[in-house]
Amino acid sequence: MIKTEINDKEVVIKCQAGDFEQFGVLYDKYIKKIYEFIYFRTSHKETAEDLTSKTFMKALEGIKGFDAEKGTFSSWLYTIARNSVIDHYRVSKDAYSSDLSQALDLASSDDLEANQDIKDKLREVKAYLEKLKPEQKEIILMRVWQGLSYKEIAEIIGKSEDNCKVIFSRSINLLRKDLQVIVLLLLIRAL
Amino acid sequence: MQKILEDIYAIDSELRNFEKELVEAINVLLASKPNIKFDEKFIKQLRKEIMAKARDMKAEEGEAAKPIWIFAPFAKNFSYVAIFVLALAAIQVLVFYGLNNKDNSQITVKNGENKKIALSQFVPLQEGAFGRLSGQAPSDGSASAMSRSSAGGGYGGLGGGGGVAGDSEAKMIAPMPYYNYRYVYNGELKLDQDKMEVFKRIKELKSIPGSEAILKEAGLGMVDLSTFENPRMQNVSFAEDKDYGLTFFVSFEEGTIGINENWSKWHHEIPATRLNMEDVPADSEVIAMADEFLKAHGVNMGSYGPGYVMGDWRVEYERSINKYDFYIPESLTVVYPVKIKDSFVYNEGGEKDGLYVNVNIKAKKANGLWGLNSNRYETSSYAIETDQKRILSVVERGGIYGYLDPNAKTADVELGEPTLAYMKSWVYNGGISGEELIVPALVFPIKKAPEGQMYFRKNVIVPIVKDILDKAEQNRGGGPVMMEGAVK
Numbered sequence: 001m002i003k004t005e006i007n008d009k010e011v012v013i014k015c016q017a018g019d020f021e022q023f024g025v026l027y028d029k030y031i032k033k034i035y036e037f038i039y040f041r042t043s044h045k046e047t048a049e050d051l052t053s054k055t056f057m058k059a060l061e062g063i064k065g066f067d068a069e070k071g072t073f074s075s076w077l078y079t080i081a082r083n084s085v086i087d088h089y090r091v092s093k094d095a096y097s098s099d100l101s102q103a104l105d106l107a108s109s110d111d112l113e114a115n116q117d118i119k120d121k122l123r124e125v126k127a128y129l130e131k132l133k134p135e136q137k138e139i140i141l142m143r144v145w146q147g148l149s150y151k152e153i154a155e156i157i158g159k160s161e162d163n164c165k166v167i168f169s170r171s172i173n174l175l176r177k178d179l180q181v182i183v184l185l186l187l188i189r190a191l
Numbered sequence: 192m193q194k195i196l197e198d199i200y201a202i203d204s205e206l207r208n209f210e211k212e213l214v215e216a217i218n219v220l221l222a223s224k225p226n227i228k229f230d231e232k233f234i235k236q237l238r239k240e241i242m243a244k245a246r247d248m249k250a251e252e253g254e255a256a257k258p259i260w261i262f263a264p265f266a267k268n269f270s271y272v273a274i275f276v277l278a279l280a281a282i283q284v285l286v287f288y289g290l291n292n293k294d295n296s297q298i299t300v301k302n303g304e305n306k307k308i309a310l311s312q313f314v315p316l317q318e319g320a321f322g323r324l325s326g327q328a329p330s331d332g333s334a335s336a337m338s339r340s341s342a343g344g345g346y347g348g349l350g351g352g353g354g355v356a357g358d359s360e361a362k363m364i365a366p367m368p369y370y371n372y373r374y375v376y377n378g379e380l381k382l383d384q385d386k387m388e389v390f391k392r393i394k395e396l397k398s399i400p401g402s403e404a405i406l407k408e409a410g411l412g413m414v415d416l417s418t419f420e421n422p423r424m425q426n427v428s429f430a431e432d433k434d435y436g437l438t439f440f441v442s443f444e445e446g447t448i449g450i451n452e453n454w455s456k457w458h459h460e461i462p463a464t465r466l467n468m469e470d471v472p473a474d475s476e477v478i479a480m481a482d483e484f485l486k487a488h489g490v491n492m493g494s495y496g497p498g499y500v501m502g503d504w505r506v507e508y509e510r511s512i513n514k515y516d517f518y519i520p521e522s523l524t525v526v527y528p529v530k531i532k533d534s535f536v537y538n539e540g541g542e543k544d545g546l547y548v549n550v551n552i553k554a555k556k557a558n559g560l561w562g563l564n565s566n567r568y569e570t571s572s573y574a575i576e577t578d579q580k581r582i583l584s585v586v587e588r589g590g591i592y593g594y595l596d597p598n599a600k601t602a603d604v605e606l607g608e609p610t611l612a613y614m615k616s617w618v619y620n621g622g623i624s625g626e627e628l629i630v631p632a633l634v635f636p637i638k639k640a641p642e643g644q645m646y647f648r649k650n651v652i653v654p655i656v657k658d659i660l661d662k663a664e665q666n667r668g669g670g671p672v673m674m675e676g677a678v679k
Contacts, residue, residue, distance in 0.1 A: 020245035169202040
């Protein structure tokens, strides 16, 4: 069976023409991605579910106002999700940050495959990522963990595509250098 | 992976020399991604809700609601400068948007004509999201002052502007001696919840940005208003240029709409001939006139109960000695009590709050409307007072602003079994502006008014949110309140 990639634009046009039930197609495509996106930023199941629910409701209610000329549906949806998280932190009086180190804490739990080498490197990666600015971290993790394109990342966080590429490249390069040091340190410790 | 690497090399081609290490770095990041377990039950349930919402939206689309029906009939008879044509079209879309749509939890019911009408909409927030509900009292004694005098004095306060026929004068007696009303409830209170929802009205309608075309015209050749940065319309008013024309005012900031008579277009007799009781139509006729007005202007009544005429002036009339001299009001007010989640909302004086329509008896036309507010609310749960003794002590003195002077004469007023409803309350922070909250409250009906009294109060209302009771307790000690009537 040939799997056809869902064309978001076509589905959105149908919704905007009044066939709102087509939104279900978009829901099925993005629900897990959006939930993941939010969960990485809240680390709390119930909160993530609540904000995911709000994100999709807002998207459905606002679908007629979405302008495909100004960006992709995907970026728009992620932006709604991101704003929902920011609002959540504002209401809870905690400073919002895209600090994803909480998410990294999850990764260093037993969910990970038992690869000691990876775990050791991961601890150092976490330390490295904590040195980065929140924006740099967010770009790296949106690109690597969520596979978002630079265009999408740029639309979500409000920067230019080129800027996002530069930030990502430099950050990865720094990580590369740090990892070399990490590997060396690990070797020294093993001796 | 390859795409990521290519993007990196596009920025800095020398990094190709470190491909192996870059791949390792990216792999470590990939490996660090948490393995999230998705709750399939949640995903299915949310899909069900989304699809239900989509079906509702599709059905409403089919109803083809006219945006701002309330304004359409006015538009024909207006005379206005050209800029307001543009503003009117934009406002039509936005006020419809602001008052009717676009949030979670839209509840719809079908009326007798099988039309769906949107009711209040709720945006749930986490517990305690509105902070401590114990802001400072306003230094200028604004809204709460009315409540204090009304709650203690047995006179129901009313919300909104526009004037209320007949009931607007609270009778005041000399400060000394004071007479107390002690409110007595002999039953039990059933309070089985320790947390309940508090609602905060989302005031702001989305205002339109000041478009360059509108601003250039609005400058009237005297100033270039388009040079101001990011202007947004805060409020706008219009007037009908016709006999018995009306004015209306939209506040985008407060999320309210008010309608009044365009005074110069109504036939006011000077001096006015006084009305007799025979000139006053039956309540059913007055309500019919108000209903017709609302229907003609497409006012969304989904959040309101059936209207009733405010009749305290009749009580005064019946008790007056010289009926010939009694002033019969020229306008009567019909109240459409507002509901949230099937419970009525009251003001702090124990009167139902809602939408008010003024009906001019002489002209036999409705000439005013106020209390038409945006019906979107944020909700957050707060701790409820479950100590019956504490609540009954507040009931006894007539509400959170009541006071029993130990040195004054006291008359007991018997109360009936309470119902759980909501009360409109204001939390002031720093005395600058208040947050309008709607909080759970117990409403005790007056079973038997004190005899021989000009007593209008219908209910004693007590909010049961702990924060609000705590603050009211802290603020007490302001002295006796002017009381209505006198105990014989």
